[in-house]
Amino acid sequence: MAYHIANLVAILLVAFCGLVASKGSAPGTTWAVLIAGSNGYGNYRHQADVCHAYQVLKRGGVKDENIIVFMYDDIAFNPENPHKGVIVNRPNGNNVYEGVPKDYTGAHVTAANFLAAILGDEEGVTGGSGKVVKSGPNDHIFIYYSDHGAPGILSMPNGDDLYAKDFIAALKKKYDSQTYKRMVIYVEACEAGSMFEGILPEGLNIYATTASDATESSFATYCPDMDQGVPHEYVTCLGDLYSVAWLEDSDRANLAKETLEMQYYLVKNRTISAKQYGSHVMQYGDSSVGEDFLSLYLGARTSKSGSSTSMDDKSVLTMAPLASVEQRDADLVYLTQKVNLIVRYFIPSFVVLYVCLE
Secondary structure, eight states, X not given: OHHHHHHHHHHHHHHHHHHHOOOOSOOOOEEEEEEEOOOSGGGHHHHHHHHXXXXXXXXXXXXXXXXXXXXXXXXXXXXXXXXXXXXXXXXXXXXXXXXXXXXXXXXXXXXXXXHHHHHTOGGGOOSTTOOOOOOOTTOXXXXXXXXXXXXXXXXXXXXXXXXXXXXHHHHHHHHXXXXXXXXXXXXXXXXXXXGTTTTSOTTSOEEEEESSOSSSOOEEESOTTSSSOOOTTOOSOOEEHHHHXXXXXXXXXXXXXXXXXXXXXXXXXXXXXXXXXXXXXXXXXXXXXXXSBTXXXXXXXXXXXXXXXXXXXXGGOOOOOOOOEEHHHHHHHHHHHHHHHIIIIXXXXXXXXXXXXX
């Protein structure tokens, strides 16, 4: 009952914010940088989150030339993946891997390349497609990161991790270059708030939300054996709690009518209301940017009914609480499932072989 009351309050707030949302001037071009900072099949969910984010942008009409994707790309055709070439971000969901640009993969997923891409520094990137954000003063930039984190750090699969001081320095440099109008950053990681709390100054026209505050874990979801309908063939979590919340909201919302602040409150409510545990979704930077419509950052191609088209049947995209597990415990879920798989399929075969040999 408490959850439903909270959800009703959030929806009423969404309606109110929609009435006062900023219309803004000419939107310019939308740019996006999406990055999964992990590798390994046990971290399936991070690349699934990023691929899903790409589908939201693509469906919104954002061009591939304006979307830069960083992902190790070792999941879709991983020997452990039961469906080769397919990545899903929810049980029985659509293939979010389809069509995703492979701008920076493998050894080229680095903090240095990530920052150079944001700054539009073509000479600063190494390997990959060489694509960078060539934005102008009227453009809007969306940055989304999904992986593990620690106080003041976002993990990377190669080289140095991304440190808060370096990230903020790059954002200040981008602002000084006068090559964007407004920027939005979503971060999925443990202690994600520590990347901005007390160090992201106001006045940069940047609005950031994070999966967790500066001191707590974020959470994975759609994990095996959690009564969420995950097929037994998957031995790892398919998504992350905060990420699934904003992505599924983007799948079902009219992005031309919902603001960033509306989404923040809806995602905040769903994330903290998880069945087991939840984290505190936070917001930082310039709150006035939160009045912008999502369409400025995610695109706004809509169906004839006026609602954003969805990758999945909207009837199953409920905003009900999700089951969750701490990010750092998700590795244990993966290892446990692998052991169960061995016990379920291989040990009986060895027993039969042993009996036959006897």
